[in-house]
Amino acid sequence: MNRVAARTGARVRHAPARSGISPRLVVGGICIVLVLVLAFTVLCVPQLRVAATDATFELAHSLPQDNDAPPALLLVSAAYPLPDDYQVPELVTLGAGSTDGSTGIRIAATVQEPLENMLSDSRAAGVGTIFVSSGYRTHEEQARLYESAEDKSYVQPPGASEHETGLALDLGVTDFFAQEWLVENSWRYGFIVRYPAGKEHITGISFEQWHFRYVGVEAAAQCYEQDICLEEYLGMDTSGVNDARAQVAPGGLQGHMR
Numbered sequence: 001m002n003r004v005a006a007r008t009g010a011r012v013r014h015a016p017a018r019s020g021i022s023p024r025l026v027v028g029g030i031c032i033v034l035v036l037v038l039a040f041t042v043l044c045v046p047q048l049r050v051a052a053t054d055a056t057f058e059l060a061h062s063l064p065q066d067n068d069a070p071p072a073l074l075l076v077s078a079a080y081p082l083p084d085d086y087q088v089p090e091l092v093t094l095g096a097g098s099t100d101g102s103t104g105i106r107i108a109a110t111v112q113e114p115l116e117n118m119l120s121d122s123r124a125a126g127v128g129t130i131f132v133s134s135g136y137r138t139h140e141e142q143a144r145l146y147e148s149a150e151d152k153s154y155v156q157p158p159g160a161s162e163h164e165t166g167l168a169l170d171l172g173v174t175d176f177f178a179q180e181w182l183v184e185n186s187w188r189y190g191f192i193v194r195y196p197a198g199k200e201h202i203t204g205i206s207f208e209q210w211h212f213r214y215v216g217v218e219a220a221a222q223c224y225e226q227d228i229c230l231e232e233y234l235g236m237d238t239s240g241v242n243d244a245r246a247q248v249a250p251g252g253l254q255g256h257m258r
């Protein structure tokens with residue numbers, strides 16, 4: 001009897017709690033919210049990203065051109081796209097006999113010797129292999145990449161990619177030590193990590209450890225020693241673009257086809 005009474009008492013004491021919101025209702029509500037969030041992410045975020053890229057590119061053309069710098073210091077971005085009459089510098093093709101073994105990839109002729117010296121010294125340093133995975137792209141190739149990309153936040157619009165100058169290289173590595181070596185030594189050969197971590201608010205592009213840009217030893221040394229990006233080195237005003245980017249694409253654009 002005592003046990004029954006105790007159980008009965010317990011039920012009576014707990015009754016007010018049951019009269020509150022049912023756990024099933026809470027779980028059901030959470031599920032509905034999760035489904036709505038998932039639906040928004042799948043349906044709306046890609047469109048927002050596309051809109052972000054298009055808005056950025058349109059805004060870019062309203063900014064003044066200031067590309068009178070020496071060729072190696074040319075700033076190319078969505079804010080400072082290449083002029084329509086841009087003359088591509090002399091190009092060379094990395095052949096089977098090149099130091100990295102890449103074939104068919106073209107780069108600006110001025111970049112060849114610094115690149116070969118860098119790759120040669122990296123081998124002497126005993127780190128993993130460094131190889132060129134992408135170099136020069138024609139305006140048409142960049143346009144095709146841009147047009148065919150489902151997610152345009154991963155590709156620069158034609159005219160806004162450094163790869164159209166032959167001065168930019170995407171470098172692959174076979175181990176961590178090679179990447180570390182590149183970060184610490186590439187400036188000695190005139191290369192910079194073009195989109196460094198922590199500079200996204202200036203470059204508008206998230207950290208890309210593989211994208212290197214030839215700017216010459218003097219500029220590269222200053223960028224490395226002062227921890228500044230090319231926009232800062234050149235004193236370019238990109239505030240308007242980055243305010244717009246911050247509104248539509250927090251964290252900057254991401255991608256591997258810059």
Ligand SMILES: [Zn+2]
Nearest residue numbers: 170211257258
């Ligand atoms: Zn790149």
